[in-house]
Amino acid sequence: MALAVWLLPPLAPAAEGPATPAGDDGGTLRPARATERRSVLVLSGMQYGLPVADAVIAGAVAALKGKGVSANDIYVESLDIVRHPDARRLATVAAMLRDKLASRQVAVVIATNQWGLDFLAQEGSQLALPDVPVVAAFRTSASVEWRGAPRPIFDISDRADVLGTIRHGLALFPRTRRLVIVFGADDRQLPTSAQAVEALASLPVKLEVEDTAALTHEEMLQRVAALPADTLVLLGAYFGDRTGRSFVPAEVAAEIARRANVPVLSLYDAHIREGLLGGAVVTSVAAGERAGEIGFELLRGARLAGLSASDAVLRPQPLFDWSQVERWGGDPAKLPPDTLFLNRPRTLWSEYRGTVIAASGVMLALSALVAALAVQNRRRKRVEDRLRLQSLVLDQIQDEVMVTALDGRVTYLNQAAAMHREQGDQALLGQSVATLDDAAETGVTPVGIIEETRRTGAWRGRVMSPRADGEVRLLDLRTTLVTDEKGRPVAAVGVGTDITDRT
Secondary structure (H helix, E strand, O other): OEOOOOOOOOOOOOOOOOEEOOOOOOOOOEEOOHHHEEEEEEEEOOOOOOHHHHHHHHHHHHHHHHOOOOHHHEEEEEOOOOOOOOHHHHHHHHHHHHHHOOOEEEEEEEEOOHHHHHHHHOOOOOOOOOOOOEEEOOOOOOOOOOOOOOOOEEEOEOOOOHHHHHHHHHHHOOOOOEEEEEOOOOHHHHHHHHHHHHHHHHOOOOOEEEEOOOOOHHHHHHHHOOOOOOEEEEEOOOOEOOOOOEOOHHHHHHHHHHHOOOOEEEOOHHHHOOOOOEEEEOOHHHHHHHHHHHHHHHHOOOOOOOOEHHHHOEOOEEEEEHHHHHHOOOOHHHOOOOOEEEOOOOOHHHHOHHHHHHHHHHHHHHHHHHHHHHHHHHHHHHHHHHHHHHHHHHHHOOOEEEEEOOOOEEEEEOHHHHHHOOOOHHHHOOOEHHHOOOEEOOOOOHHHHHHHHHHHOEEEEEEEEEOOOOOEEEEEEEEEEEEOOOOOEEEEEEEEEEOHHHO
């Protein structure tokens, strides 16, 4: 169901007073007169000191202040209705609040629970103008009885996810045959009890159901301590028993956690943190923060056109205590992948997943690099071995071998060529063939031989070559143009065979 859309009046500028958020024009915070202050009223039906209520309030106030709303424009009222629900007192509290807020323009109301919402609908109906919107969290009833015209409501959390909580419990303990419901005797828990009935009817397995509403607090504790092994307990918000006594739900949760002999599911994150098994919950702080964020948009007069219920509502998420799952023999792998765990053992993967992934990637890259280097080294060794063999062959043959660049500079001589030359190999390397005293019978110079080789690709003839001992030897010289893999000339090689003794 899409949420309704309102446009609140724009903020009026003024000369003094603490800052109040600007309107849709995106302007900065600006002052307003005391009689025109636009404020946020946060109503909780509980007393201060209850974990769930306090966390919702803290989240809402933090979100509002984080958006720039001054603490002077936020009014938080813990009405203590749960412990003191008599009508006379509620009327007195409403009168006090009307007087307190007389000089303030309440532009948004955040009801953090059903009791706060009911107070606004009845005794507190005159705390704000009729068209002032309400942001509601943790409602237990789908309907509200308004004294006068209904106010527009933004629900930021569905009612307790009883069905999801029971399903998670059955996934962990599929042999369960009995469900014991512990909601207390508070009339405002009746809608949640009705949800439990609906949830049980939709399950594929039929469970035997036991309700403890008719028991006193002490009898309830005795009962949960002596249940059959195939039982699960579902705990709601236990505010009172049949005798009329009031209790703090979180304290009741802690007592049950200590005494229960079977796993206990819960509908609230603060209760799970007291040592219960877990459940499908909307965390209290997250609910408060979402309420504060939407409250701020309403406060500054922003249009919420297009904002649907799916955008605003916080969906329950599985929250389980890992140590409790293991204590009762459950398998955490049976829970959904998005489950949040409390007291999960710290592991390298869970604590440093990103770092582990990054380090693994680096290690993998290094391993690939090492493998590539190993392959390269093997190839290089084969090339070096081949070159070494070629060098041995060239140095041990009787023919003289000389390699030159295309411009005629000597780049290589084998041992036979170097030992007979007057200059020696070190003196010849890098020198032009023009420095050689060799002369062809045809009169062609060494430079001419290189040029002919480059032009035709080869040359052959007899050359007179002086030796270091002064003797002149006759060589049968063959030259060839050396090309690369693309056929481009890169060098010239000459091989000379001594044929002096053959003539």
